[in-house]
Amino acid sequence: MKKALIWIIIGVVIVLLVILKPTNKDSSGSKQDPKSQGVPVIVEGIVVKQSAIAHSISVTGSIISNEEVALQSQLAGIVKHIYFSEGSHVSKGDMLIKIDDAQIQAQLEKDEVAKQLAQITEERQKKLLAINGISQQDYDIALNNLNSILADIKLLQVQIGYTEIRAPFDGTIGLRNISEGSYVSQNTVLVNLEETTPVKIDFFVPEKYLGLVQNGDSVNFTVSGYNNAFTGKIYAIDPKIDEPTRTIHVRALAENKGGKLLPGAFATINIQLSHNAESIMIPTEAVIPQISGQVAYLSKNGKVYSVPIDLGIRNDSTVEVVSGINMGDTVITRGLQFIHPGSAVKFKTVR
Numbered sequence: 127m128k129k130a131l132i133w134i135i136i137g138v139v140i141v142l143l144v145i146l147k148p149t150n151k152d153s154s155g156s157k158q159d160p161k162s163q164g165v166p167v168i169v170e171g172i173v174v175k176q177s178a179i180a181h182s183i184s185v186t187g188s189i190i191s192n193e194e195v196a197l198q199s200q201l202a203g204i205v206k207h208i209y210f211s212e213g214s215h216v217s218k219g220d221m222l223i224k225i226d227d228a229q230i231q232a233q234l235e236k237d238e239v240a241k242q243l244a245q246i247t248e249e250r251q252k253k254l255l256a257i258n259g260i261s262q263q264d265y266d267i268a269l270n271n272l273n274s275i276l277a278d279i280k281l282l283q284v285q286i287g288y289t290e291i292r293a294p295f296d297g298t299i300g301l302r303n304i305s306e307g308s309y310v311s312q313n314t315v316l317v318n319l320e321e322t323t324p325v326k327i328d329f330f331v332p333e334k335y336l337g338l339v340q341n342g343d344s345v346n347f348t349v350s351g352y353n354n355a356f357t358g359k360i361y362a363i364d365p366k367i368d369e370p371t372r373t374i375h376v377r378a379l380a381e382n383k384g385g386k387l388l389p390g391a392f393a394t395i396n397i398q399l400s401h402n403a404e405s406i407m408i409p410t411e412a413v414i415p416q417i418s419g420q421v422a423y424l425s426k427n428g429k430v431y432s433v434p435i436d437l438g439i440r441n442d443s444t445v446e447v448v449s450g451i452n453m454g455d456t457v458i459t460r461g462l463q464f465i466h467p468g469s470a471v472k473f474k475t476v477r
Contacts, residue, residue: 166472169461171425173476174453177407181338181399181439181446187329189349189391192379193295193321198314199225200288205308212301216293216319223304223316225289234282237275244272297321320389325382327358329395330373338399339363345378347395349387356380356387399439406451407444412459413437422451423458423465430458430469 207224210216251268254260293299300318304310327347331339343360358380367374378395380387413435414421421432435450451457456476458465465471 166428166470167461167464168474169425169458169465169471170475171456171458171460171473171477172408172412174406174408174451174455174457176453177405182396183331183335183399184394184396185329185331187327187347187393187395189387189389189393190326190328191297191320191322191389192324192326193297194389195294195319196315197222197291197317197319199223199291199310199312199316201225201285202311203227203289203309205304205306205310208302208304208306210299210302210317212299212317214299216297216299218293218295220293221290222293222299223291225291225310227286227289230282230285230289234279234286237279237282241272241275241279244268244275248272291316293319295319295321322385322387322389323382324379325387325389327378327380327393327395329376329378329393330368330371331376331397333367333372333374335397335399336367336374339374339376339397343397345395345397347380347393349391349393352386405438406447406453408447408451408457409443409459410440410445412457412462413445414462422447423462423467424451425456425458425471425473428470428472430465430467430471432467 203225205223206226209221209223216222248265248268248271251260251265255262255265297319298321300320302317304314304316310316327345339360341360341363345358345360346355347358348355358378360376360378362377364375408422412422414423414432418434420435420437422435423430423432425431433450436448438446438448440446456473458471460474461471
């Protein structure tokens with residue numbers, strides 16, 4: 127009897143547990159997944175609108191002279207005269223430095239005397255040859271001696287020219303490294319000559335922008351010490367990409383009125399690549415990186431779906447979407463960690 131009562135009590139408890147057990151059923155009696163109960167997640171987003179943006183990049187570079195040369199002597203010798211003042215402007219062809227040429231001049235005088243004698247001898251031998259007074263060989267010897275002396279004279283004249291250091295172009299002379307009386311060798315740098323009107327801007331651009339940088343494009347740049355920006359124009363692009371850095375060498379030319387831009391100065395260069403009045407720009411936080419690329423979450427009829435996107439130019443807070451998003455789409459920008467494709471969402475704000 128007692129055993130039967132125990133079994134009856136156990137059965138009643140089981141029935142009560144079954145009756146009172148909570149179930150996840152909707153009004154139709156079917157079970158639901160808690161993640162798909164349709165409770166909206168609060169998010170923020172934007173409606174994509176047309177944006178006008180200027181595509182530009184910023185790189186660093188250096189100011190260099192339009193023309194520059196380290197003047198050296200082609201002959202070793204003593205500096206006889208210095209004809210310039212340091213830091214002054216010189217014109218092309220101006221005599222700057224004279225190397226002592228006394229020994230060469232003495233040799234030239236000696237050869238001039240020998241030339242006169244060789245000319246007389248050649249003329250005499252020529253007349254004798256005309257009357258068969260000497261052989262052709264004798265005349266050829268006399269003529270060869272004259273020509274040899276003339277060649278020696280020409281060589282000495284060239285060497286005398288080497289003792290005159292002249293300005294190869296208009297420019298500003300630098301600080302000299304020698305004084306009158308100094309002995310200089312062929313490797314001695316005598317002085318630097320710089321042409322700084324205009325100047326060149328030397329910089330490197332990442333190879334991905336190669337198709338957007340062209341000769342004739344304008345650049346803006348700043349240098350230390352001046353608040354205002356300077357302008358220049360690209361005139362040359364290296365035809366070869368630098369493999370270690372994957373950049374391309376570019377040069378621009380800028381006027382230098384007043385001589386404010388000095389060679390060697392560090393410059394920050396802004397390059398205007400293009401201007402697009404129909405760009406799609408979204409906040410950078412709306413971009414979700416994945417193994418296969420990037421996606422963005424859009425909302426339509428209160429549901430989330432993802433789209434793969436291709437990106438373009440970035441700026442401080444936004445990025446250009448080249449493909450994947452259209453004008454009028456609603457892009458989710460905040461609350462992305464709480465949603466997935468198919469989630470129900472409700473917008474707190476939509477800009």
